[in-house]
Amino acid sequence: MARVIEVKSILNRHRKRDDWFLDDYSINPYYGCSFNCIYCYIRGSKYGENMEKTLSAKINAPQLLERQLGRRAERGEYGIILISSSTDAYQPIEEELELTRKLLEIVLKYRFPVHIVTKSPLVLRDLDILKEIDRSAILPRDLRGRLKGGVIISFSISTLDERMAGIFEPGAPEPQERLEAMRKCRERGFFTGINFIPVLPYLSDSDEELDRMIKTAKDYGADFVLVGALTLFGKGPSDCRTLYYKVLEKYYPHLVPKYRSLFRIFPVPSKEYRKSLEERAEKICRKYGINCRIAAGEG
Template sequence: MDQEVLDTQPDEVETLLIVLKEIDVKTALSKSKLRELDYSLNPYYGCQFSCLYCYARKFTPHEEASNRWGEVIVVKRNLVEVLLKEVQRVRRGTVGLSTITDPYQPVEGSRLLTRRSLEILLSKDFRVSIQTKSPLVLRDLDVLVRHRERVDVGFTVTTLREEVWRRLEPGAPGPKARIEALKRLRGEGIDTWLFMGPVIRGMNDGEVRDIIVLAGEIGTRIVYDKFNEYGISLGLRGDKGWWEAKEREILRSCEEVGIECHSEVEDWIHEERRRFLPLF
């Protein structure tokens, strides 16, 4: 296993010291447990964005990347070669990029595993659903535009306030950069969505209306979700009644603004409609 140390500085973020390791993998695509996806593809283990609420650390099979979340990044150096073989034999479907890492974290800027995987998948008639917090996705705009009928891009926007962003997502690009990238993608005719989540009681739950209005101005749909602990504690009080009221507020605001809105649990319904509506 190779190892090196990187001094990396995402836009607007403090310099972070990252331990970078490389491994060889036997598979590139994994069967997804999410109903809206057939496969997931994670070019890296670990994530430089270091989000405090992230569940992915609990599902990351690489022990050191999981235990030292945000500090250790594992690069799957032979991913592209493995993927080239897999796409020749597996059934076509929708691939999530990515489910336990951010495919456009800073290391992608030099390693290009996400871009090369994206090109392979789209050239072989797979659908690709991207979720990120990084405007680095705009680097691949040429690929996305060329295959716009088979790709969608979602940006996570958890907060619009700098103090909350820096507390919750210390290594991630700021919300302004994400929103500008989302606008650019939408302007290029890419199917986009804004993931408003996790909604955390007492931290960002007062911002849902503002985020929904912003999504309406962009003309993009909303996917939302509450904070799910998955063994991660932020010291919050549980209150089922609070979430039920907040979800009603979210749905009401989306209706008033005039944008499509559904929970992450219901996202598979949107995907099924997108797959099969052109057949009728």
């Protein structure tokens, strides 16, 4: 049984809308994440090496959201809410607690649009509420006409290789399950896509792998594909950079020097690497006629 905690705020308002995910707000029903992805940027001393051990449910989240979202709705400050940015709202504990579901009921009541980002098919449980949100949410003025409805559902995948996914995302559902879940969302009429974020350098970033990933997304009905590079933060024992290198040394020791050179100074790969990844992904998306951005007409 996970710990429960009380928090002071649940709705985070961003200073600026996120260019990729289009969110103006975010909600994280849980603190920590039992999917335990090695590359997860929230890692660090706060969460520890095994984030399942520090996983906590923000038990007063529904009361807080009722208040905070009610206030935003009164002022007409509509914007897309990302669920979630630093946890997975559909990790196994959600099955029992239904905390995310309770939050969605409040989101529906105040007619806010949402972008669900997950690695879990458990989101399928909530398609009934999400359908109502999709129909009734009020989009921010500048996104009207650029999005079909009030719900975006995207699934994050870093590799299609099941073994590799097991190494880098040890607690998460298999990529195939995520693809199947996306297909079901699409069949139910949702606007949906795949976040190939992070693409793993020298492991899932070749032209062939990108082609395979984008083609697969298209075959499973994705409306869009986002492709993004890996970031590696921190030097502490539980930071993702430290843990990622540990995994490389164990499973892919030949890649360690290449990574050291790619992440020489900054937590992001070199500018050339990022530019090449973006250009190659865009080219392949054009080849398969799939959007590499969520909303048409984006700058």
